[in-house]
Every structure is written in C-alpha cells, then in structure tokens.
Amino acid sequence: MDRRDFLKTGIAACAAPIIAKATASASEANGSGMQYRINPLNGDKISLLGYGCMRWPMNGDEIVQEKVDEMVARAMEAGINYYDTSPAYLRGKSERAAGKALSRYPRESYFIATKLSNFGDNSDTASLKMYKDSFKEMNTRYFDYYLLHSIGGGGLPVFEQRYVKNGMLDFLKKEKEAGRIRNLGFSFHGNQEAFDAFMKIHDEGGTKWDFVQIQMNYVDWTHADGVRNVNAKYLYEELDKREIPIVIMEPLQGGRLASVPANITKEFKSREPDSSSASWAFRFIGSYPRVLTILSGMSSMEPLEENIRTFSNFRPMSEEELEFMEKMAVLMKEYPLVECTACQYCMPCPYGIDIPGIFSHYNKMVTDGTFAQSPEQKDYMKLRRAYLVSYDRAIPTVRQADHCIHCQKCVPHCPQSIRIPRELNRIARYVEQLKSSSDIL
Amino acid sequence: MLKKIRIVLAVLLWLGITALLLDFTGVLHGWLGWMAKIQFLPAVLALNLGIILGLVILTLVGGRLYCSIICPLGVFQDGVAHLFHKRPYRFKKELKWLRYGVLGLFILAIILGINSLVALLAPYSAWGRIVQNLFQPVYLWFNNIFAAMAERAGNYAFYNKEIWLRSLPTFIIAVVTLIVIVVMACRGGRDYCNTVCPVGTTLGLISRFAMFRPVIDTEKCKNCRKCARKCKASCLDAVNHSIDYSRCVNCFNCIDSCEFDALNYQFAWGKKKEAEAGSKADKGRRAFLTGTAIAIGSAAAKAQEKKVDGGLAAVLDKKVPKRETAITPPGSNGHKNMYSHCTGCQLCVAQCPNNVLRPSTDLEHLMQPESSYERGWCRPECTRCSQVCPTGAIRPFSKEEKSTIKIGTATIRRDLCIAENGESCGNCVRRCPSGAIQMVKDEASDIFIPSVDKERCIGCGACEFLCPTRPISAIFVEGLSEHRNV
Known part of the structure; x- marks a missing residue:
C-alpha cells in the first residue's frame, strides 16, 4: 500500500481522533488520571488499559501469587478495571490467580472477562463444566464479559462443533438472560470469510454480539497476510459499522512492538525522546473510538507503570501521526520476524521443543540489531557469538529448533496461524549457517 | 640465577600446557x-623428526633440561616437592633394574602395540589425563x-x-596416577x-654425555653437603663429589645452594675427571643410540604394519548404541593409526x-579417544x-577436507524408527x-522410511544426535576401521 492509498483509506482513520474527542462525553477528559471509555450498550465505564492475565509471572509450573497481588493492587489503584483471563491460560491457573487477587476488592469495582476455551474436549458436559468451574476459580457469581474463545480458525464448521452442536451458545444466551453473563462476545483469529460469517450471524439476528475481541496494532492494521488472518482495519470497520464495542488484544504483538528495531526506535525517539515504543503502539489503537479497552499482558511492575503513564495522560494521534505509524509498520515488515506472540497455545510440544522460546529469542536478536547475517558484515563474529551463546542459554540443546520433527501437531493450535515447523526449520538452518562459519564461538 | 631462569621457564610452560588442556573454547591452541x-x-x-632431533640435541648439550622445564608432570612434581x-634429600643409588626394566617393558609395549601400557606410563599423557x-x-x-x-548481565564473554x-576407567586411572605421583x-x-x-630413562641415557652439566669443584668444596640435601633427584653424591648425570x-638447586x-653449570664434554668415565660414556652413547633407534624404528614399524582390527565398541552408557566398530575422529585415518600413535593425553x-x-x-585401547553422538555430533566446521x-594419531585436515572423510556409516534400526508407526x-x-539420507517408500509396508546412501554418508552423526527416538536412536553410526574419502 502506497502513501496515497493510505491517505485514501485513512479517511475513516483520520476521522477517528476527531470522534475520539467528540465522544469526550463518553471518555474521560484528557489530563491526569486513567483514560476511560463508556460502553454505549450498557454504560460500563471501562479503563482504556485492560489487564491481560495471560502473562502472569511464573516460577516453574506455578504462578507467583504475591507478585500478581502486588500488580493487581497497583492496577486497581491506577484505575484499571478490566481483567481478561481464560481457563486455558498459564496451564489453567490464570483464572484462580486473577480471582484471588481481585476478590480483595468490591466486585462492582472491576470487570471480569473470561472465556469458554473448549479447544480440547468440546462436548456439552466438558464445556459446561469449564463454564461452571470458572465461577469457582474466580470466586464470582457473574461474568461481565464472556467470550467464545478464539473462533475463526477452521471457519464455521469448527465454530458449530464447539458452540452450536453441543448447545453451548443457546445455553450461554440463557445464562445472559439469567444475569450470570452480562455481555456475550467472541475473540477472533482467522480469515475474512470466517469473520464475515460471524457478522452475518449478527446481522441476521441469530446471535447479537455484545462485543468482539480482535487483534489490532499498527502493524496488523493493514499488514496482515490476508490469507490466514485479516487486516485489523477491516475488522475494526466492520464492527464499527455495526456499532459493536471492540476489545483489543495483542496491541504489542506479544511484546514485539515494545522493543522494536533500532531504526524504528530512532524514529520514535526523534519525535518524542521520552516516549516508549509501546506508548506509540497504544496511542495508535486508542485513537480509534470504537475501542473499548486495550488488553496488555503486563508480567512485571515496570511495564505496568509505564502503561499506566501512557494511559493516564492519553493523547489520541493526529492524522499525521497515524500516517507516520503506517510508515513504521512498513519498516517493521522488513524484518524477518516470526509473528509469535508467545501465547503458549502450541505448547507442550510432544517432542519437547520450546517453540515460543525459540521464536522469542530469534525475534529479540533480530530487533536488537544483534543479528548476524553474513560473514562480510561488520562485527560478524561478535554477533554470531552473541546469537549462539544466548540461544544455548535460552534453550537447552535438546529443545532447540533442529530437534523439531515436523509432526505438525502444533500448527492447528496457533492463533497467529504461524507455520511453526517451517519457521523452526528456517531458524535451525540459520543457526546451522552461523555455526558452520567458524569452529570457535 | 640459573635456577630462577629454570623456574620461570618451567612455570610458563607448565601453565601454558595446563591451560591448553583446560581450554575448551579453542582459542588457545593456535598459540x-x-x-x-x-x-x-x-x-x-x-x-x-625435527622435534626428536631438537630434544636429543638439547639433552646432549644441556642435560635433562626437558625434565625440569618442558615436561608438565616433572614440573608438577617439583611444585609438590x-x-x-x-x-x-639424600643421595640414593640408581635402581638400574627398575629403570631399565620399565623402559624395556615400555619399548616392548610400543612394538607389540599394547598402547594402554604406553599411555599409562607416558608422563605428558599422565598429566593430560589428570588435568x-x-x-x-x-x-x-x-x-x-x-x-x-x-x-544475568546480558554479556557473552x-x-x-x-x-x-x-x-x-580413565577417570579412576587419572585419580590413581595423581595419588601415586x-x-x-x-x-x-x-x-x-x-x-x-x-622418557626420563631414555633422556638419562643421553644426558650422561651432556656438554654442559653441574660440576663440583673439589678445591672449593667445603664438604658441607648442602647440595646433596637439596638434590631432588637424589643423584648428587657429596661424599665422592660425583653426580649421576x-x-x-x-x-x-645444588648450584643455587652452594x-x-x-x-657450576659448565662445559664439561670430554673433560674426563676419572678414567672410568670414558668407558662409561662409550657404553652410554651406544645404549642411547640403540635406544633412540628402537624407539624410532618401532614407531616407523607401526606406521606401516597392517593390524587386523577387532574389538567391540565400548558401551559407556545405556544411551550409547552398540557399535560393531568404534568411530575414531576424522584425521585418524582409522583404527590402526589411531591406536598405534595415541598416548591417551586427552587433549583432544x-x-x-x-x-x-x-x-x-x-x-x-584404554584412554584412546573415540567418537559417539549422544551429546552432539562431529560438526563440519x-x-x-x-x-x-601432538602424536599424529589425529592428523591435520582442513574444513573442506572434512566433508569428504568417511569415518562411519549411518545405519537404520527400523524397529525403533517412528516412521514405522506412520509418524x-x-x-x-x-x-x-x-544429503545422504532420503525418504523412500517401502513397498512391503507402503510407508515412507529413511534410507541411507552409504557412499555419501560420512558418519558425522547429525542424524543419530537429532533422531527423536530415545534413549537409543533409530539411526546410528557404525564406525569404519579404515577411513576413506568419498
């Protein structure tokens, strides 16, 4: 997409900041204090920064509850009131940890979002049990936002298998009537055809979606591959048209947009020396008014504090800034990154490969600018050593990419539709090329 | 002064060779x-030959300087003592029967190819093993x-x-050697x-005639015997003013103590103090010459002799597949060269x-190296x-040559292969x-199974190391007793 196209299609986008300001009645006025958005359908006043509970700090198999308590306390203090979890996250322990931390506060002071994550056994009994267990885990009598977890992959047939044939969708609608679910929606990963199908359901009145959770960030805005996933711009516009509130996931692509390659960082810094790369990514999304909240999986105090800063003095982007972000997205696409968000859905690999670990190490080295490419490169030996040593540190030998046997079992689990074995093979070949270029580290 | 020079050189060389044995990064061996x-x-x-000649000349000129400076085990003993x-210390008589008995056994072991004994006695190898x-x-x-x-610091040093x-076994031998030493x-x-x-005995045969040696000046000597008390080799007879060179x-130490x-360490060649010294010297020279000749001759003989291979591959661990023929590293040319040259110093x-x-x-072949692929494979670079x-057991080859040296052949155990289950x-x-392995359709069972082109396979073990079947890989390398180029 060239600049002209961007400008053309950006008409809707350019309206966005204006609307954002126009709907100031629905948003808290800019200034100090957390930015809020009002859900036009029910008046919920939701913090624009939502807490994603998929990345709590872990110690081996266990979540470090003290840290979760500490971070939730800080988040509540700062006015973050939307907490998104799932029975599948963090080996199934995320809901309980979030529940423990949140139940110290009045129930009406925060919103809980959780999901029906029936990826494995999707029979009615198993799905029902999952639903009921979530109440116990989170120590609540109702869910504010309840999602059909990650639909779109596999299209309508999989959706019907998971939610229609087993009667779960009808059941959940009844639960909504009973008040145990306040808003029923879905989270989406998939292609346009699948998304259109879900919109059609809405349009025809089969199920009115109260909200939809989509992946959106300045790279995915117009640079999704279009085959396995859809441009966020398309999703946003379709939902905006129907006035469906939107929850945003992966605003930083699993952290990749928080630490971007040096040339992009330089662009950001030359505009605003004190702003982080992440703040640019958040501001881009927050500039679109239909966005209800932006989920960020903050796993330690530092990003939490930094995000609170970003959202406490929130500035929507100008048209010029949105255009600038598109340029940055183009620059990002030039890097051979694996679009892994470290969601861990592919794990555990039956052959012991540390898939997200390998990808995040690789991405880190690419974006850090410490990426050895050819022996002619300046400092090649140093960069090569950095890659190989840090690779061995990050991933034990027997869990490295060259041990992947391409059984393909991980592929259907990936919400980003990454061709995992192919990417692992790419990295294995890269490592092999690094190793074989010298006999010493 | 001489003692100080000796100590400085010895410590430098000892540190160097020990560092060489400790280093795992591969940066030191170039230096x-x-x-x-x-x-x-x-x-x-x-x-x-250049080095042998150099050492012989060194000994002939200056005596057993080798033992005090170059030999790491000797320097280590000096440190311990x-x-x-x-x-x-006090003067002791030479235990001729033991010295020459051991030397004889040693030479016999070389000739007969009993290299475990050779490796056991060789001083440098003993040190290598200990380190x-x-x-x-x-x-x-x-x-x-x-x-x-x-x-933690994000540093790659x-x-x-x-x-x-x-x-x-090698570990136990190293422990015992260290204790004995x-x-x-x-x-x-x-x-x-x-x-x-x-080695000490062999060099002793030469050092009898060293040009420079410590000599006692009986005119100046006050018979305090301090020198004998300082003689680590117990070879200085202060009573008779003689030294067993x-x-x-x-x-x-004796010179330093006087x-x-x-x-004085002085030129003493041909200066016969006693008449008997001459006849001794002649005998010694002859013995030295024959000794060297035997050593060189036997080494040469080993290089040409065809030895029938045999022996079973060692089974170190449950995870090591049973190999009919041991894999020796590229450059060893095969078992014969490896087994006849290697002194088991563990440097490789x-x-x-x-x-x-x-x-x-x-x-x-105790203590002599072999390859196995449970923890890694023999990488091409x-x-x-x-x-x-240092012994020529593994001869130098280039990176480019390596990919053409066939040290073994990958063999498939279909009963273990996961392709057999349709995976x-x-x-x-x-x-x-x-590129020596391909998936081919097995007509009988109608599944695709790996098949090795035995001519292209060089036996590097990548397949064995990366095979998902555990603990015994479904594909493993069988050694070649005689390496060849592909």
Missing part, C-alpha cells in the same frame, strides 16, 4: 599448541559460575559448558622420573567442543582435535549435511 607437540613421546609417535617435601579428568571439571565449574553471572564423566614426589622428589618414567634433571661457588577430549570425543573403555593432537518425521533427512 600454545606447540607446547604439546614438543613433548618427547608424542613427537616420537608422530615421527616428528617444594611444598611438601620438607626433609633434606582433563580432575582439573577441567573444576575449571568448567568456575566457568559456569561466571557464565551464570554473565548471563562466558558461556556454559556441560560437565560430564566421559569414561569411568603426589605421594612419590612428597617422599622422594623426582623418584618417579628416575625409576618409572620411560643420567638422573640429574638440571634443576640447578655458598662456596663450588658447583578436553578440546572437543561438541562433546563427541571421549576415552575408550576398551581394555586394548570443527577440526580442533586434529589441530591439537511423519524425516529429521535425519532434513539434518544430514551430506
């Missing part, structure tokens, strides 16, 4: 590799602590290295060098960056073992650097 190559027995086995031998088995793990442990600290026991050094200084060490290791300037084992080499546990080997895998095919 220090020569220190292993100037060791006497390795040079003899490598038929490195310095610290723990507090009583005065690799006992000191390198400690060194690695410290390195790993640094690596952990570096990791240190990296973690796995510590593992490569062979229990330390005990002997504590009790009698250089006793080991003048009774057991075959075949046992003297030229440590210069307050009356009665001892200590250096192997891929955890492939380990000492054999096979009695016949690595030629380190061939660069460090798609093909990792051996994908990872083979020689």
